[in-house]
Amino acid sequence: MSHSSMNAGLSRRQLLQAGGALLFAAECPITFATKANAAGGGAMMNSFVRIDPSNVITMLANHSEFGNGAYTVMTMMLAEELDVDYRAIQIEAAPTSPDYYSPLFREYLTAGSVTTGSTWLPMRTAGAKARAMLIEAAAQVWGVSQAELSTEAGEVYHARTGQRRPYGQLLESIHRLKIMPPETVSLKDPSDFKVLGKPTQRYEGAAKVDGSAQFGIDLKLPGMLHGAIARPPVHGGRVVSFDATAALKMPGVVKVKAIGAGVVVLAKSYWQAQKARGELNITWDRGDNDGVSSEQFYRDYRALAEQPGILAEDIGDALGALSGADRVIESVYEMPLLAHATLEPLNCIAQVSENACTIWSGTQYQSNDQEVISRFLGIPQEQVTVHRPLMGGSFGRRSSKTADFTVEAVEAAMGESVPVKIIWSREEDIRSGHYRPLFVHKMRGSLDASGMPDAWHQVAVGQSLMQGSKHDPAYMVRGIDIYSLDGCLQEPFGVFPYGTSYQIPHHRVESHNAPRVGIVPQEWRSVGHTHTGIAYECFLDELADAGEIDPLELRLRLTKGHARMNRVLRVLREKSQWDEPLGAGRGRGMAARIYSVSPIAQAVEVSVADNGDFTIDRVVCVLDCGFAVNPLGIEGQVEGGIAFGLGGAAFGNIDIVNGEVQQSNFHDYPVIRMPQMPKVEVHILPSDEPPTGVGEQATAPIAPAVANALFNATGRRVRRFPLSSQGFKLV
């Protein structure tokens, strides 16, 4: 890891302004009550750090906290360089202005597991530069050399004289002495780390055991009305007319009106609104999606998969090799629509005035919310203020490109003099949401004389996440959505520097963008890997079986050109006791994926009863995520990523019939529960590479690893998901 003098994260302009914020704070302490105004007014722009005279250190966090641990790793980074207790740092959600946009996405967006990697230098640099200014001030005030000064626990310390001064008491001197942030600063050498790399408890953990953590759904504003929306039975349906006579007679009901999303009941309390919604009499136009069904998607996609798609990669001569092969192995993998089912249902509070709008929203995607609302209301983007509370899970759902759950609250609040809060019921969440798109992958492969994969031909069919969106130019390559082929290509593709770690001599991959009908597709934790992982890793398992080569041995051979994955696989072999036989009724399977640039592999042991009921006895997970910033957090994300992917693979299924989603709540859209959760052993490989995020990494391999283990135990290959639809019930 490079840790020499650097200022890679912040430009000179930004640093000057960061220093300016420090000075500003010294002259004019900013209280939490006015933080939004101060930020919006520009005085605090481009600063991640604010220190006030009472020595309260505030970090402006430009990434969302939804369980991902963003607030923990970011405060750890700042704390390390600034020598303060990470838990003593106050966090404010940074304002939604371009200065705080992710340098990677050029938007205010928390996604793609990039938070740790993309804040690694900026947050440390911000802390180190602030520290350098404090040291310089103390040296001048005390008339000693900077080299004699050290910092600890929020104070500058002079060992020889025993003098100490809290940072907050040096702000006036910084201002008076006109101390400017240094051009460059040395970041700590990893061997000196006191916080980074150490298992560290969650920053906001205490508030999450006593009920005091404030999620969006918990916020209450003076005079606020609560809204419940009756949504069309079919995605894209519209209200023709409605009769609210009965609803308006219900207790607490203030108003009923039609909005784009449906008919909204506004009431004094949420329960009153929800109850009155049941009394509405609505005539719907079911719209263009009336005839849509999941089964039709499967039929259409299977037919498309037989047609040539847009060619993404053609290494060697896969078609020639397959046509000349003695034996061609052929399979079709089918993955259903999936809902995110964040446990905190979607919600948003909006207040609209003549030329401004304020929302309180648990969102991953502030700049887009701001943009969509500004377009919707016809007001300048900077007139839309976004307050971002903690989120009760997200998994991709709160990065809505349509800003669906945000803009509807704005529409509901239009014309009201008070803020309006919309909460989605669980039924709305399951039926009216955005979904992991349904995908079909047609796979063909052949083997060489030694039994190793020789030719690979894959055709992916599904709705594109990015087609036609504002991300189209960056994430669509020659009409191909790069997420549709996540981890399936051997060569770099678009903005993705990575693909698969395997090298197969003849490798051809094609893609079809299925028509955008029926649903709105949405990223789901680990995005394309949720389906490409299954298709790629299960079919590779089929080839291993056909060539009579152990699946892990096969992957070791295929990754000879990829040192990091090869190391992960070698450790997995050892840690999982891969080569030790299992008893009857048991089976072992594995899968390996590159998420971002980081390799991960999992070995799964299952026990399967004659009736197909199965338990997962053990998951061994080996990952390389570069420098492990917070091993305790990583372990939690790995366990959680596995749980999330496992639930989806085992029984996740959104089924559409005649345009209507058939599932509605946790009884018919089951998610993984405690008894089904396997024991997970996490092995984080030591690394000096820069850190990469782990929020989605562990979700990628779990589904194929389990399916491969079931095959190993029973000889039965699942090619349509979820597993429960094929007679395998996770108990």
Next chain:
Amino acid sequence: MKLTVNGTEVDIASEGDTPLLWVLRDELDLVGTKYGCGMAQCGACTVHLAGQPVRSCVTPVSAAAGKAVVTIEGQADGAALTAVQRAWLETDVAQCGYCQSGQIMVATALLKENPAPTDEQIDTAMAGNVCRCGTYPRIRKAVHLAAKLIASEAMV
């Protein structure tokens, strides 16, 4: 209608069929108790009613009249967390944290009934509580730790 919530008697204005959950959240501003499903499928809304864990999303407030309701806010005595809460913190259980009020309320009730539960007993008792972040392994660990903390405190 009167309720005793976390030891304090309160007058309730909501209609009697209002679920206890929404009375706690919207009328009494006790928002630590969470809405997750509205049909007793996820456990996020668990509170103790007359000492027993109940799903407040399907409990009409009229059914709680005159009875003692204890919520997550009634667990810690001032700043002093309960053994279960301390175990949760120590084990670093929470991720998003949304389900954890309900998890803690169920675990607290479990440990009153069964001071030293096995993994299997924990799984059974907690099976009604969904955690989408998948903190289940740490919940198991934290329940065991809480059992130890309670036992060692009882010996003092």
